[in-house]
Amino acid sequence: MSTANTKANPSPDPEPNSNDDGANGGGGGNGNSSTETDIQDVLEAVTVTHEPARLSSGLAVGCGLLAVLTSAPATILALLIGVFGLAGLAAGQFVFQSRRAAGVGTALIFVGVVVGGVLGNSEVLVTVSTLATVLAFDLSQNAFSVGAQLSSATDTTRGEIIHAAASFFVGSVAIVVAFAIYFVVGGGQPIAALAFVLLAAIILSWSVRS
Amino acid sequence: MDVDKLTTRVLFGAGGIFLLTSVALAVSPGLGAGLPFGNGTIMGIGGLGIVLGLLSARRRLRSDLTETETPNPERPARTPTPGEDVDRMLYEMTTLRQGVVENREQLEGRLEGLAISIIRNREDCTVKEAREILESGRWTDDEDAIAFFEGDLSAADQGGLSQMVSGKKEAFEPKFRAAVGALTEYADIDLDELAAEDDEGEDEDGEGGLLGGGSPVESNWNVEDSSIPSYETDEAFEDVSLQHTNRWLGVTAFGLVALGAGILTFNPGLMLAGTIGVAYTVYARINAVPGVEHLHVERELSETNPGPGEVIEVTVTVRNDGGSMLPDLRMIDVIPDAFVVTDGTPRLHTALQSGAQASFTYSVRVERGQYQWPLLTVARDFSGGLERTSLLTPDVELTCVPSLTVAHDVPVRSQTTQYAGDVSTESGGSGLEFYSVRDYRPGDPMNRVNWKQLARTGELATVDFRQERAATITILFDTRQSAYVSESPGKLHAVDRSVHAASDVFGALYDAGHLVGLAAFDTVPCWFSPGAGSEHRERARLLFAQHPALSPQPPERDNIQGSYIDPMTHVRRRLSSNSQIFLFTPLVDDYAAEVARRLDSGGHLVTVISPDTTASRTIGQQLTRIERTVRVRYLRERGIRVVDWDPDERLDLQLDRAQARWA
Incomplete structure (x- = not known):
């Protein structure tokens, strides 16, 4: 990046006239100090590590834990699957630092959530644990992305918190809307309506993919 | 508008209609009676939902994210250690069998x-x-x-x-x-040292020797180690890429699997949970391009004209002058490769409201040159689904020029010019120190007649004093790509060491009244004729800092074998016949030694100052060290002065020692 441009632009440093007595005391003193910086050549560069961002990782594991706990009340099977998933997620974030391990862990947690729902968990708990699972997924992925693009030494708190808050807000709104519809209908369970929701979801996911 | 986009729109619209229908059905269930749906169809849709959800999750596991890879500008640049070629050859032969x-x-x-x-x-x-x-x-x-x-x-x-x-x-x-x-x-x-380090070398040689594994310092080249093709930009703002990160890929699975399972089991809780997955799918799709172009960046340097090797403090402040919020802003100050961050982090991760600002500070060790460097900005929208990468270059220039102050005396050899100066010559004339008495020749000045002898013997004789002359000195650098080597990764390479030392030598020679010039043999010709005067000195300072041949970064192209031009040609053509040479070279190949020998036989007195950048950790490095030592001996045998400079010691002390030996 150094430019070949040798435009005669004498730097503001007022040195050039000191050549007459440069060999005397003053010049010598300066020179010594500059030599010392020259020989001090071991580059004490800061170390750079790219571990997954700690805050997001911690939040992700916390969300995972919440998901596992809220999926547990109905059946011990959900708890078992969930704990495995949680272990995978935590190991992925903190031990192996592997996106894949964390992703598979989150997926397992979600399997536990669905099993819990099928086996009779309450509506509210199933919804909460699903939200917690999706948040765990999002925060875990964000932790890796922040860790890779920035570094462990960077202060990433503000960026991470804003991201987590935005994700949480979206999920909360979705829950509120869903429950509003649910209670307006008042347990009438129009299966056709839900079928349409599913159709809409599939088509929307296609549109996102293409 | 292309077909893909149109399809997306249509699908999105259809999905919206279905969603509205379902809401309508939920509000007044009576509407549903007219629809031709049986329970079987609905169960089928549920199963389909689960299958599609699993496919989506599988897709996620199999695909990679497309995120911008950022460099690690904190780290020092990577220069090879002499002997790597030998180790590579051995590795190819024994392990790869190539x-x-x-x-x-x-x-x-x-x-x-x-x-x-x-x-x-x-x-x-x-x-x-x-x-x-x-x-x-x-x-x-x-x-x-x-x-x-x-x-x-x-x-x-x-x-x-x-x-x-x-x-x-x-x-x-x-x-x-x-x-x-x-x-x-x-x-x-150097038997002791070799023997001591030999064992160590053998241990790591198996796996680490070639691959540079086990190197204590991690290194970085900004362009090589990131996904940005180039950091050179003339504009204050330049977009590099705008891409979908795919980070939400697979989130649909949460919705589809939950809904499918809910429908199959007539479980309202799971169906409700499914809406969350759908909501995030939509969230991921609503992208807004972050308005990075409205960012205002200021970079403050604690000193704009530091000397090489000095540590300065850099403060970068960004302000969002646009009307919209930047929810996810990741910034990396891509300092030049030759620089090293010694404290702090040149990175920032934040969210900026309209009008808000943020800043970060770090300390950096600078190297000679004239620099203007960009700030790599990776901005994302709220969901992180869209990533915009751009380079913001603040209008701040850093010029790092050596001061050329004198640190020590430099021994000069006896080849001189006709100008009065500092070097005592082997010829008589006017001067201070007694040299000889000779017969009087008509025209000799009266004040040099030996009056005592005239009084004693009546014969005229003339006293000669030792003449003191100035020398013409060309400081010659070996800056071919092969000279960009260091004894271990992260240490200064030979060219940096040479230029640092030479800026001191230049100052010392200049102050002693010699005519000093600069030259380098490289694919980029560098020539600065010997001269004197403060203007000459000032121009030399800028040359040290700015000439591409003396850059701290190695030249990109290798010597092209096909159209080989001897890099010394341009120097030899311009070199005046009475010029002495100070040759700075790591002496890691025969060519450099040959240059010294040919200059010597061409009638120039040559002093070689050679920073020792060889190591002895691997067999290749040991071989290179032996070769270099042999080269040094070869040159000394021919009467060429060689300062075998151990870079851990100060050059001025080593020069003093060498001077005592030569005197």
Whole structure:
């Protein structure tokens, strides 16, 4: 990046006239100090590590834990699957630092959530644990992305918190809307309506993919 | 508008209609009676949902994210250690089994040349005699080493193919090592150090030797280690890429699986949960391009004209002047490769409201040159689904110029000009120090007539004083790509060391009244004629800092074999015949030594200042160190002064020591 441009632009440093007595005391003193910086050549560069961002990782594991706990009340099977998933997620974030391990862990947690729902968990708990699972997924992925693009030494708190808050807000709104519809209908369970929701979801996911 | 986009729109619209229908159905269930749906269809849709959800999750696991890879500008640049080529050749031969014949020939030739020059040096004999001694094996007790050089001779007879078939190559590396070891001993080179580090070297040689593994310092080249093709930009703002990160890929699975399972089991809780997955799918799709172009960046340097090696503090402040919020802003100050961050982090991760600002501070060790560097900005929208990468370049320039202040005296040799100066010559004339008395010649000045002798004997005689003259000195740098080497990754490379030392030498010579010029042999010609005066000095300072041939970054192109031009041509053409030479070179190949020898035989007095950048951790590095030591001896034998500069010590002390030896 150094430019070949040798435009005669004498730097503001007022040195050039000191050549007459440069060999005397003053010049010598300066020179010594500059030599010392020259020989001090071991580059004490800061170390750079790219571990997954700690805050997001911690939040992700916390969300995972919440998901596992809220999926547990109905059946011990959900708890078992969930704990495995949680272990995978935590190991992925903190031990192996592997996106894949964390992703598979989150997926397992979600399997536990669905099993819990099928086996009779309450509506509210199933919804909460699903939200917690999706948040765990999002925060875990964000932790890796922040860790890779920035570094462990960077202060990433503000960026991470804003991201987590935005994700949480979206999920909360979705829950509120869903429950509003649910209670307006008042347990009438129009299966056709839900079928349409599913159709809409599939088509929307296609549109996102293409 | 292309087809893809249209399809997306249509699908999105259809999905919206379905969603609205379902809401309508939920509000007044009576509407549903007219629809031709049975329970079977609905169950089918549920199953389909689960299958699609699983497919989506599988897709996620199989795909990679497309995120911008950022560089690590904190780290020092990576320069190779001399001898890496040898290690690579050995690795290719023994592990990869590639190019066995070529590499073997090359290594054998190289080692044989070295052995012959060592024997010639020690026994003071001709090449032919040296070859005889080498073949006879009289020079060492090591049988493997003798076998190595014998094997070479038979290889010439047998041809390479039979070697490959017979599997003899397995024995090559141990023999090679033995030969290098024996030569080290024979040539009496730094034995202790080599022996001490030898074991260590063997340990890591297996896996780490070539791959540079186990290197204590991690290094970085900004362009190579990131996904940004180039950081050179003339504009204050430049977009690099705008891409979908795919980070939400697979989130649909949460919705589809939950909904499917809910429908199959008539479970309202799971159906409600499914809406969350759908909501995030939509969230991920609503992207807004972050308005990075409205960012205002200021970079403050604690000093805009530091000297090389100084540490300055840099503060970067960003302000969002746009009307919209930037929810996810990641910034990296891409400082030039030659710089090293010593404290703090040149990175920022934040969210900026409209009008808000943020800043970060770090300390950086600067290197000579004129620099303006960009700030890499990776901005995302709220969901992180869209990523915009751009380069923001604040209008701040850093010029790092050596001060050329005098640190010490530099011994100058006796080749001089007609100008009065500092160097005592071997000729009589006017001056201060008594030199000789000679017969009077008409025209001799009256004040130099030896009046005492005239009074005593009546004969006229003239006193000559020793003449003091100035020298013309050309400081010549070896800045070919091969000179960009350091003894271990993260240390200063030979060119940096040379230029740092030379800026001191230049100041010292200039202050002593000599005419000093600069030149470098490289693919980029560099020539600055010897001269004097403060303007000359000022221009030299800028040259040290800005000339591309002296850049801290290695030249990109290698010597092109096809159209080879001797890099010394332009220097030799311009060099005045009475100029002395200070040659700065790491002496890691024969060419540099040959340059010194040819200049010497061309009538120039040459002083070689050679920073020792060889190491001895691997066999290749050991070989290079022996070769370099032999080169130093070769030059000294020819009366060329060589300062074998151990970079851990100060050059001025070593020069003093050398001067005492030469005097």
